Amino acid sequence: MTHLNYVAVLAFIAICAVFVNLGFKLKIRRQWKAFVIADIGLMALYLTWDIWAVKKGSWYFDQNKIIGLKIFGVLPIEEVLFFFLVPLMVVLCYLSLTKLIARVKDNK
Secondary structure: OHHHHHHHHHHHHHHHHHHHHHHOOOOHHHHHHHHHHHHHHHHHHHHHHHHHHHHHOOOOOOOOOOOOOEEOOOEEHHHHHHHHHHHHHHHHHHHHHHHHHHHHHHHO
């Protein structure tokens, strides 16, 4: 069951993203294209670095903690999802905080 550890963390992040989006009524769908374009650039940079580090032996993924599906023959699918979900959560947190700050300023 430990092979699902990384997936469980990613699922928790995804669930949080859904509830933050719904709870703050962020309407992220309107900005989805801009996020995906920006994230593709980020993913290209970090996944390239990740592949290099794994091939060099500086970095590895515990085979007991991943499901075993690999992208580019090197990176677990969980790592690719990580580089999608974490930036998404950062954007959602930023939008949520912006909305909260606006509400606080309006109530003063």
